[in-house]
Amino acid sequence: MALDTNIRDNIDNQTAQFLKEAESTFQWTKQWYPVAVAEFLDSSRPHSIQLLGKDLVLWQDNSGQWHCFEDSCPHRLAPLSEGRIESDGTLLCAYHAWRFDGDGNCVSIPQSQDKETESRNCANEKSCAVVYPTQELQGLIWVWAESGAEAQVESQLRPPRTVPELDNQDKKIIKAFWNVRDLPYGWDFFMENVADPAHVSVSHHGIMGSRYEDAKYYDMPRLREISTQEGFAFGVTPTASNIEQAFNDFQPPCHMRIATNYKDGGKLILVLYAIPTRPGWCRHIGRQILIKSDAGKTPPGLGFFALPMPKWLGHILASLFLHQDLVFLHHQEKIVAKRGQGKWLEKVYTPNPQDKAVIAFRQWLAKRAGGGVPWDADCNHQLLNTELEKEKLFDVWTTHTQHCQVCQDALKNINRLTVLSYLGAIACLFLALFLDGRYVAMQAVTEPANVSIWHTLPPLGFGLAIIGAIILATAGYLLKKLSRLFYVYKFSHADND
Template sequence: MAIETNLQNNLNSKTTSFLKEAETTFQWTKQWYPVAVAEFLAPFRPHPIQLLGKDLVLWQDNAEKWHCFEDFCPHRLAPLSEGRVESDGTLLCAYHAWRFDGEGNCVGIPQSKNKETETKNCANDKSSAVVYPTQELQGLVWVWAESGEQAQLESQLRQPRTIPELDDNSGKVVKPFWNIRDLPYGWDFFMENVADPAHVPVSHHGIMGSRYEDAKYYDMHRLREMSTQEGFSFEITPTAPTVERAINDFRPPCQMRIVTSYKDGGMLILALYAVPTRPGWCRHIGRQILVKNDRGKTPPGLGFFALPMPIWLGHVLASLFLHQDLVFLHYQEKIVSKKSKNRWLDAVYTPNPQDKAIVTFRQWLARKAGGGVAWDADCNSQLPHPELDKEKLFDVWATHTQHCRVCQDALKNINRLTVLSYIGAIACLFLALFIDERYLATEGLKEVVFPSLEFWIAIISAIILATGGYLLKKLSRLFYVYKFSHVDND
């Protein structure tokens, strides 16, 4: 009984210390981060991810539970993400076949002299994988950014930044799919960008307004004062004639919630997450949520992205939106790094009230969060050099498709349809040539008989199928790269 009391007192003491520390300084590693969308991950295979500069691996066991380890085998430090998930639900290192259960325990060393030696070596703490607390909520896989027993306890004291409306099953809430993309600019520049409604009609000209007509004055009023753990929020005014109010709500470590309430009672919620993966990069996970008014009317969504469409098509079309501000955010981050010298406000000129939320975000980062992301000690915290080859910045395959099983399946089907379309076109062309010999001149070309109706049907079919194959081929390219230029966006 005394032992249990001492353990409880120790836990209470650590809990009090943890909560007190959290009130004063933002602790980057003592947070839940959404690192993946569960339905987009191929089950029963390991997936490499990055978080705060750490190399991690996600994998799912036979009970469909996700686990997260540091991405190395304790034997010779080979990456576990290059391994396999075995039929018994363990993670196997593909170098020497050491196997690990969901708790990180080593359960198999096949090179052992005998079973007794294997059991002894597996029981050694040095044989265990480094485990991070993991859970699945609202379709996202969340990872706590620290490992160890203390991290397991602390992770239970804080809930992930979920979206309450996603738990509403009343039928009043429309929940389109999640989108996910790795972006070649930092976490802070993502958050700064989505805290800035003024850029929307300009950067996203043609999708979310006009750079010439909709770049207008508005003010921002603070709704919630800045705090270490709860961030801040601003209301935008004035708004469009149909809009009652619009609110930008930053919730650290990684959520920006943008709520537009319409005068007829409907509501659009943009749930935007950004995860700091490595310096100069972040992982964006987001979706829009549409709340119907009392008459059951669904509000307008984010451009054409609110239209019913397959998940893969939404992912492909996301490039049209994301790439409109991708390039200058990538370069802006490098310019700011050179010119600001850790004094962001001195380097920029922000005379208008539209920049209030951005200024507040930078103040939160400087005053409450140590000045920036706390990268892992083993991570090179230097920003990568600017990428001069813009086509690499527009790489969709490496930043999305190769990690998304939904898009990979769609791409395979599109490629099959492309091949079938071309084969069909060739078949129709040959059919047209041989279906009716009356298209040839008879008696030494003295008499010409015009082709039959069947001939023209075959020719038109060949043209349609060839055109379809060409368009499918162009569509398949969007799974690999999508280039964009504001100069050409009239």
């Protein structure tokens, strides 16, 4: 009983210390981060991810539980993400076949002299993988950014930044699918961007309004004071006549909730997560939530993305939106870095109230969160080369498709349909030639006196076969263009009239 009391007292002391430290400076590594969407991952293999510059590996055991390890085998530091998930539910390092269970324990070293030696070596703590607390909530895989025994305790003291509406089963709530994308600019520039409603109608011209008609004045009153752990919230005023309230709510370390409450009771909620993966990059995970009005009317969503569509189609069409501000956010980060150290406000000119939330974010980062993301000491701190071709910046395959099982399956099906369409077009063309040849042969044996003008026209079957060939060839061409969106999507504001 004394042991239980000591353990409880120790946990209480850790809790008090944890909460005390949390009030002073934001602690980046003592947080939960959503690093992946569970349903988009291939559960039969391990996946490499990055968080705060750390190289990690995600994998799922036989019970369906996801685990996160440091992406290096304790034996010779080979990447575990290049390994295999075995039939017994263990993670195997493909270099020397060491195996690890979900707790990181080494359970097999096949090169051992005998079972006794293997058991002794496996029991050595040096043989264990480095484990990070992991859980699955609301379809996302969450990872605590520290490892070790203390991290296991501390991770239980702070819940992840989940979304209450996603746990609500009310039929009035429409929950769109998750989207995920790696973006070639930093976490702070993502958060700065989504704290800025003024850019929406300009940067997203054609999807979210007009740069010429909708770039108007508004104020951003503070709705919640800046807090180290809870962030801040700002409203938007004035709003359209049918809107009761619109606001941006930053919840560190990685959640921005953008909500529009309509006067009829409907709501649009944009759930935006940004995960700091490595310098110059972040992972965006987001979705829309639509709440019907009291009369059952569905509110307008984010452009056409609120329309019912397959998940894979929503994923590739997201490029139309995300790439509209991608290039200048990528370069903006490099321009700010070139200006050197110094206060952010001294580098920019922000005379209008539309920048209040952006300024608050930069103040929170500077005064409450140590000035920026504390990247892992072993990661490469060099930002992405700004001389990269735009096609590489607009790369969809590397930043999404190769990590998304849903999109990979859809791409395979589209490629099959493309081949079938072209084969069908060729078959129709041969059929048309056959029918035309047969018609010509019949004409050759027909008495000229008995031939009318209608007999000189090709048969109906020939025309239908030609039309079929054109339709199938066109379908194949369009499917080929559609498949291109899984790889790259270029965008230029100069061409977006």
